[in-house]
Amino acid sequence: MASRAKATIFDIAREAGVSKSTVSLVLQGSGLIRPETAVKVRKAIEDVGYVYNRGAANLRKAHSNVIGMVINDLTNPFFAELAVGMERVFQSAGIVPFIANTAENPVRQEEVLKSLMEQGVAGLIVSPARGTTPGAFRRLETAGVPIVFAMRRLPESRIPVITPDNHRGAYLATAHLIGKGHRQLAFFGGSSDLVVYHERLGGFREACETLGIADRDALIVEGETSRRGGIACLETALAMAEPPTAALCFNDAVAFGVMLALRKRGLEPGPDFAVVGFDDVVEAEHYMPALTSVAVDTPGLGERAAHVMLKMIQSRTTRAEDHIGAVNLVVRESCGPDRRTRNRPSGTGGPA
Amino acid sequence: MASRAKATIFDIAREAGVSKSTVSLVLQGSGLIRPETAVKVRKAIEDVGYVYNRGAANLRKAHSNVIGMVINDLTNPFFAELAVGMERVFQSAGIVPFIANTAENPVRQEEVLKSLMEQGVAGLIVSPARGTTPGAFRRLETAGVPIVFAMRRLPESRIPVITPDNHRGAYLATAHLIGKGHRQLAFFGGSSDLVVYHERLGGFREACETLGIADRDALIVEGETSRRGGIACLETALAMAEPPTAALCFNDAVAFGVMLALRKRGLEPGPDFAVVGFDDVVEAEHYMPALTSVAVDTPGLGERAAHVMLKMIQSRTTRAEDHIGAVNLVVRESCGPDRRTRNRPSGTGGPA
DNA sequence: TTGATTTATTGGAACGTTCCATTTATAGCC
DNA sequence: GGCTATAAATGGAACGTTCCAATAAATCAA
Numbered sequence: 001m002a003s004r005a006k007a008t009i010f011d012i013a014r015e016a017g018v019s020k021s022t023v024s025l026v027l028q029g030s031g032l033i034r035p036e037t038a039v040k041v042r043k044a045i046e047d048v049g050y051v052y053n054r055g056a057a058n059l060r061k062a063h064s065n066v067i068g069m070v071i072n073d074l075t076n077p078f079f080a081e082l083a084v085g086m087e088r089v090f091q092s093a094g095i096v097p098f099i100a101n102t103a104e105n106p107v108r109q110e111e112v113l114k115s116l117m118e119q120g121v122a123g124l125i126v127s128p129a130r131g132t133t134p135g136a137f138r139r140l141e142t143a144g145v146p147i148v149f150a151m152r153r154l155p156e157s158r159i160p161v162i163t164p165d166n167h168r169g170a171y172l173a174t175a176h177l178i179g180k181g182h183r184q185l186a187f188f189g190g191s192s193d194l195v196v197y198h199e200r201l202g203g204f205r206e207a208c209e210t211l212g213i214a215d216r217d218a219l220i221v222e223g224e225t226s227r228r229g230g231i232a233c234l235e236t237a238l239a240m241a242e243p244p245t246a247a248l249c250f251n252d253a254v255a256f257g258v259m260l261a262l263r264k265r266g267l268e269p270g271p272d273f274a275v276v277g278f279d280d281v282v283e284a285e286h287y288m289p290a291l292t293s294v295a296v297d298t299p300g301l302g303e304r305a306a307h308v309m310l311k312m313i314q315s316r317t318t319r320a321e322d323h324i325g326a327v328n329l330v331v332r333e334s335c336g337p338d339r340r341t342r343n344r345p346s347g348t349g350g351p352a
Numbered sequence: 353m354a355s356r357a358k359a360t361i362f363d364i365a366r367e368a369g370v371s372k373s374t375v376s377l378v379l380q381g382s383g384l385i386r387p388e389t390a391v392k393v394r395k396a397i398e399d400v401g402y403v404y405n406r407g408a409a410n411l412r413k414a415h416s417n418v419i420g421m422v423i424n425d426l427t428n429p430f431f432a433e434l435a436v437g438m439e440r441v442f443q444s445a446g447i448v449p450f451i452a453n454t455a456e457n458p459v460r461q462e463e464v465l466k467s468l469m470e471q472g473v474a475g476l477i478v479s480p481a482r483g484t485t486p487g488a489f490r491r492l493e494t495a496g497v498p499i500v501f502a503m504r505r506l507p508e509s510r511i512p513v514i515t516p517d518n519h520r521g522a523y524l525a526t527a528h529l530i531g532k533g534h535r536q537l538a539f540f541g542g543s544s545d546l547v548v549y550h551e552r553l554g555g556f557r558e559a560c561e562t563l564g565i566a567d568r569d570a571l572i573v574e575g576e577t578s579r580r581g582g583i584a585c586l587e588t589a590l591a592m593a594e595p596p597t598a599a600l601c602f603n604d605a606v607a608f609g610v611m612l613a614l615r616k617r618g619l620e621p622g623p624d625f626a627v628v629g630f631d632d633v634v635e636a637e638h639y640m641p642a643l644t645s646v647a648v649d650t651p652g653l654g655e656r657a658a659h660v661m662l663k664m665i666q667s668r669t670t671r672a673e674d675h676i677g678a679v680n681l682v683v684r685e686s687c688g689p690d691r692r693t694r695n696r697p698s699g700t701g702g703p704a
Numbered sequence: 705t706t707g708a709t710t711t712a713t714t715g716g717a718a719c720g721t722t723c724c725a726t727t728t729a730t731a732g733c734c
Numbered sequence: 735g736g737c738t739a740t741a742a743a744t745g746g747a748a749c750g751t752t753c754c755a756a757t758a759a760a761t762c763a764a
């Protein structure tokens with residue numbers, strides 16, 4: 001039963017009394033072979049414990065069915081949700097995507113990309129690591145491998161992008177804060193080497209501008225896109241002379257960090273300081289207090305990315321349209337009104 | 353520069369004025385070639401934009417350098433932490449592990465495993481999906497592919513396992529609860545088709561037994577190993593005639609769900625109902641209240657699994673020793689004393 | 705110099721598929 | 735029965751590597 005050396009189509013051929021070509025045809029589900037023959041062959045395949053050698057096949061076929069998903073931070077639940085969406089569509093297309101983590105490290109990303117290329121991937125869905133150099137994907141591009149960026153993009157690149165409407169999301173969130181009476185705002189987390197950062201910050205700024213918040217009342221604190229980053233942001237913000245009373249966070253992770261830091265200082269997120277997140281990961285709903293956040297339909301974006309990828313592969317092109325996903329603000333409990341303006345139209349404010 | 357057809361070692365050979373064999377040797381870093389020749393060849397490699405075809409190579413070499421990690425639930429941050437640990441060691445070994453998600457679905461797992469096999473993986477680290485049939489890995493086993501199970505195991509299988517000391521962890525946690533004065537305990541979540549379940553439940557039961565809790569005071573509620581499962585467990589427990597006052601949860605995810613459900617009912621996790629989790633994911637520390645949980649050193653287990661895998665591949669064996677990782681209970685704020693015994697010797701204190 | 709060693713390089717035969725061009729069998733038609 | 739059209743099965747030449755055995759070149763011992 002368990003023959004030492006692994007079985008090939010020749011073994012199957014011998015077992016079934018046909019030629020290797022016939023076996024190959026059966027393997028590919030060709031309609032050219034007589035049903036009875038196919039049955040015979042399939043039985044032989046079972047009997048010898050054959051396992052298809054995709055490497056050998058790709059040698060001739062020139063395109064594998066491997067699709068890679070390159071993620072910059074596996075520990076961010078956001079990306080897990082993205083992956084889940086993608087997998088849904090790939091699964092129904094009968095293909096298994098492989099996920100690789102770059103841990104936000106461009107060097108590691110290089111290795112991952114190289115490995116994936118050598119493996120002969122058919123396509124790549126990538127959320128590039130921070131600090132990715134402009135040329136990082138050139139190899140892939142000249143090799144004609146379809147790529148789509150998900151969530152993040154590179155400053156100038158022709159590679160199609162699937163992303164939520166960051167500008168609008170940030171605008172909505174900021175407007176919400178202002179509507180609650182806040183006049184001293186902050187934007188927490190993220191770093192300026194990310195395009196998304198500028199998009200979200202842009203939305204924040206536009207809202208401030210059109211809704212009458214002066215530049216000097218809009219504090220911007222860069223920081224890691226993680227809980228830890230959020231904690232740091234809040235600390236530096238509260239150390240200011242005129243600290244903000246509300247913050248839009250780059251990320252839900254940052255928002256969680258901010259809430260945590262507030263608690264540590266004996267402040268209650270919501271009543272004492274308004275915070276809104278971005279991404280609306282599942283945890284947001286379950287936090288205490290539940291986090292108001294910009295919902296981006298993460299699994300939906302994942303599905304979209306997968307569809308685009310499939311289409312690119314099928315039409316053997318390397319171009320596709322960008323997709324900007326709709327967003328909406330889901331209001332929960334993390335944003336109270338500004339304490340200082342609570343009783344007046346726009347107050348001068350005393351200490352909390 | 354960007355030649356249409358992809359370059360092969362023949363192209364390099366022509367460019368560098370050597371034979372394909374020489375190129376192959378250079379590619380493998382053989383010490384047999386003259387340094388100057390190597391330099392010349394490496395330059396040619398750059399010039400033609402060559403990408404190594406690992407599939408072709410594997411055709412001869414018979415073992416790839418692909419290691420797969422098959423995970424049953426990517427959205428559980430626990431597994432992301434496990435993956436991160438693994439990646440640390442694989443990275444320094446210069447290999448890129450590919451992660452695939454089975455979403456707790458044995459059918460999907462079958463597909464994933466098949467795909468990985470066809471890809472010719474060198475080894476597999478697996479956390480099997482619920483309901484995996486005993487024969488699911490037979491193909492891999494007879495093919496001689498090294499496998500190690502991480503976190504979960506199959507009922508009867510010779511495949512080595514890397515797992516925390518589940519029994520001890522559960523014992524510790526339960527003892528803690530009893531020490532707080534609780535006399536009506538519960539074990540929430542998990543399902544009996546998981547070996548881990550029995551291990552953890554076993555620890556729970558042993559603690560109850562040796563510390564004088566009667567069987568009828570130890571409620572066991574099976575359920576999904578997720579937030580949602582936790583919510584359901586709490587609901588059914590509180591509907592009982594003599595509901596428990598404390599619970600050991602199968603999982604941190606379950607524990608989060610339980611805390612959530614408590615809140616929904618206006619109860620405060622900790623003072624009103626003690627809950628302890630298992631795994632100690634990073635969120636545990638940041639929850640409100642911070643979750644008391646059994647720390648299992650997840651990244652450490654990941655590293656361990658990776659090391660074992662590397663060693664198996666290197667020594668071309670398919671056997672290895674099981675590894676049971678040390679655990680310890682990290683006490684935070686989610687377990688108050690039993691209300692009803694609050695004023696008697698065993699309790700520590702009153703309400704904060 | 706010559707032969708024996710060592711050092712570098714090379715051609716050729718795999719590896720397990722696919723796919724094209726053939727061959728062989730089956731059926732259809734007059 | 736002879737012919738063509740169709741259906742089913744097949745042999746051989748790729749595909750891009752590795753590795754062995756063999757050659758060629760350089761070094762050494764005599």
